[in-house]
Amino acid sequence: MPQRLGVAFLLLFMGLEAGWAHVSSLQIEGIFLGELPEGHFPLSWQPPTRIHWVGTSLREVWFRAKVKVSPSTFLYIPSIDHEITVYTNSQRMYSFGSPRDFLSSFVPLLIPLGSQESDEKDKEQEILWRIRSETGFLGLPRLPLLVGNTSEIFQALVRRDVVLWVMVAMILFSALASLAVFYWYSRQFVGWLFAFAVTIAVYLASRSLAKWWIFGLYPRFYGSLELWSLFFLPFFVWQMVRGMLSLSKRWHSVLAYGLFGFGLVAVLGSLVSFHFLVTLLYPFELFLLGFLPLLLGILAYHGRKNPWAREVFAGFFILGITAVLDILREQGLILSEHIFTAYGWVAVFVNFLVVETRRMRSMAKENQKMVKEIQSLNIEILSTQKEVILRLSEIAEARSRETGNHVRRVSEYAALIGRKCGLSLEEIDLLRLAVPMHDLGKLAVPDDILHKPSKLTEEEFAFMKKHTIFGYEMLCKSSRPIFKMASIIALEHHERIDGQGYPYGKKGEEIHLYARITTVADVFDSLSSNRCYKKAWPWDEVVAYLRKNSGTQFEHRLVEYLLSEEEEVHRIQHTYFDDFQGDTNGTVSS
Numbered sequence: 001m002p003q004r005l006g007v008a009f010l011l012l013f014m015g016l017e018a019g020w021a022h023v024s025s026l027q028i029e030g031i032f033l034g035e036l037p038e039g040h041f042p043l044s045w046q047p048p049t050r051i052h053w054v055g056t057s058l059r060e061v062w063f064r065a066k067v068k069v070s071p072s073t074f075l076y077i078p079s080i081d082h083e084i085t086v087y088t089n090s091q092r093m094y095s096f097g098s099p100r101d102f103l104s105s106f107v108p109l110l111i112p113l114g115s116q117e118s119d120e121k122d123k124e125q126e127i128l129w130r131i132r133s134e135t136g137f138l139g140l141p142r143l144p145l146l147v148g149n150t151s152e153i154f155q156a157l158v159r160r161d162v163v164l165w166v167m168v169a170m171i172l173f174s175a176l177a178s179l180a181v182f183y184w185y186s187r188q189f190v191g192w193l194f195a196f197a198v199t200i201a202v203y204l205a206s207r208s209l210a211k212w213w214i215f216g217l218y219p220r221f222y223g224s225l226e227l228w229s230l231f232f233l234p235f236f237v238w239q240m241v242r243g244m245l246s247l248s249k250r251w252h253s254v255l256a257y258g259l260f261g262f263g264l265v266a267v268l269g270s271l272v273s274f275h276f277l278v279t280l281l282y283p284f285e286l287f288l289l290g291f292l293p294l295l296l297g298i299l300a301y302h303g304r305k306n307p308w309a310r311e312v313f314a315g316f317f318i319l320g321i322t323a324v325l326d327i328l329r330e331q332g333l334i335l336s337e338h339i340f341t342a343y344g345w346v347a348v349f350v351n352f353l354v355v356e357t358r359r360m361r362s363m364a365k366e367n368q369k370m371v372k373e374i375q376s377l378n379i380e381i382l383s384t385q386k387e388v389i390l391r392l393s394e395i396a397e398a399r400s401r402e403t404g405n406h407v408r409r410v411s412e413y414a415a416l417i418g419r420k421c422g423l424s425l426e427e428i429d430l431l432r433l434a435v436p437m438h439d440l441g442k443l444a445v446p447d448d449i450l451h452k453p454s455k456l457t458e459e460e461f462a463f464m465k466k467h468t469i470f471g472y473e474m475l476c477k478s479s480r481p482i483f484k485m486a487s488i489i490a491l492e493h494h495e496r497i498d499g500q501g502y503p504y505g506k507k508g509e510e511i512h513l514y515a516r517i518t519t520v521a522d523v524f525d526s527l528s529s530n531r532c533y534k535k536a537w538p539w540d541e542v543v544a545y546l547r548k549n550s551g552t553q554f555e556h557r558l559v560e561y562l563l564s565e566e567e568e569v570h571r572i573q574h575t576y577f578d579d580f581q582g583d584t585n586g587t588v589s590s
């Protein structure tokens with residue numbers, strides 16, 4: 001799918017340019033390569049070849065054309081890096097730039113060819129133009145020179161630019177759209193892809209003639225911008241490939257920051273000295289020639305295991321094809337900045353966009369699955385924890401001849417009172433889990449005391465009272481909030497409001513609220529439910545007992561909270577009902 005999209009883009013824009021590129025351009029009839037003294041003209045002309053960059057040995061190139069001229073005819077020179085001089089019928093018409101300077105390429109040249117007083121209409125004239133450079137780096141017009149009246153030239157320029165500016169707009173638009181898509185899937189900002197998009201947009205804009213209208217006054221700034229896009233593209237590409245394939249070896253970082261450092265030096269250097277740039281440009285273009293095969297090799301290597309690498313490979317393969325096409329178009333000149341052509345970059349960008357979106361979508365799906373698994377695991381852990389606590393509490397209660405349902409009921413009553421006290425939902429949940437452990441300390445009380453059929457001696461009862469401290473010590477070592485709470489309840493659930501309880505005789509609010517609640521719930525259940533040794537007390541008697549001891553054994557308001565919820569209390573009793581047909585003589589549970 002991404003491959004097909006890339007190819008479609010490539011064909012679309014190649015078609016657009018083929019249709020629009022060749023407007024009323026000046027037909028070159030001959031060229032002359034070589035230096036001539038000032039005032040001399042070439043005598044021998046070669047057939048024209050289309051060339052862009054000329055090697056270091058050459059300092060001067062001449063071009064010849066014949067054109068029919070009227071008084072309103074102008075010659076438009078789109079892109080010259082150095083000095084240009086134009087002659088009409090061996091007469092010097094115009095001269096611009098300097099053989100030592102680079103800036104002339106950023107100024108549009110519109111030269112009148114027809115003379116105003118002349119009556120020679122549509123007379124054919126010979127036009128010569130000479131380009132000179134002393135930098136060892138001869139930049140020739142990349143685009144055809146245009147001839148015509150000013151409105152014809154203007155229309156041709158606009159037509160030529162439209163394709164590029166439409167592409168710039170499309171790339172910026174798709175960059176913004178993709179940021180939104182990525183943010184939607186992954187809640188993250190994909191900075192590299194955005195930087196890549198902006199860089200390609202700048203690169204394409206720099207191919208446009210419109211740069212003169214925008215940056216005419218700031219050619220040096222614009223030149224730096226163009227170089228920035230040229231030098232930093234490989235860096236952004238490499239960062240994206242690294243991120244997408246999670247390449248983390250040391251040499252990957254070295255390559256990335258090496259590219260960045262090189263780009264920075266080149267851009268800053270170009271602001272200072274053109275010669276400096278020229279010395280960097282050739283090695284860089286050589287490097288670019290090697291960079292693409294290197295990238296393809298890395299992607300092919302990782303593609304064995306990584307499906308994303310295979311898909312990104314497709315994008316760069318298209319770039320490779322367009323680069324080869326460009327070289328062929330340059331008619332034999334291999335070193336050219338056109339090697340990383342705009343169409344190829346667009347294909348690469350679209351490819352990245354599609355692959356990265358698909359990658360993020362699949363990651364988002366995976367994440368959702370994981371979150372669900374974690375959630376169900378959490379629920380599993382919580383219910384296991386609850387189960388363990390209940391079983392443990394049941395064991396403790398069973399030793400003192402209580403039933404498993406006792407702890408469940410006490411826990412529900414405590415939750416009921418807690419709700420009336422205004423505890424938070426989390427606190428109530430914790431309370432529900434912690435309350436069953438109130439008599440855990442009974443596990444440390446010997447059977448002959450715990451199960452003694454007759455009344456306990458004073459010593460035995462004193463030991464029995466220690467189940468509160470034993471329980472506390474068993475539970476307090478845990479750092480979990482639930483066991484912290486349970487340890488307080490275990491310690492204080494036999495304290496009384498009037499200070500007559502045990503183990504420490506704490507009074508009123510010195511006793512923790514959780515323990516005060518548990519005391520009411522625990523005693524209420526002991527009275528109101530069947531035991532193997534006694535029958536449940538009738539409701540009225542239980543109420544009377546609680547009210548009588550309210551303010552001394554129990555906190556008054558907590559008793560009233562419980563009794564005011566009679567219906568709910570009966571529902572709990574019904575749900576966790578214990579049926580005993582044994583003997584019923586005995587005492588209220590401790």
Ligand SMILES: [Fe+2]
Pocket residue numbers: 438439467493494590
């Ligand atoms: Fe107890």
Ligand SMILES: [Fe+2]
Pocket residue numbers: 438439522
């Ligand atoms: Fe109990």
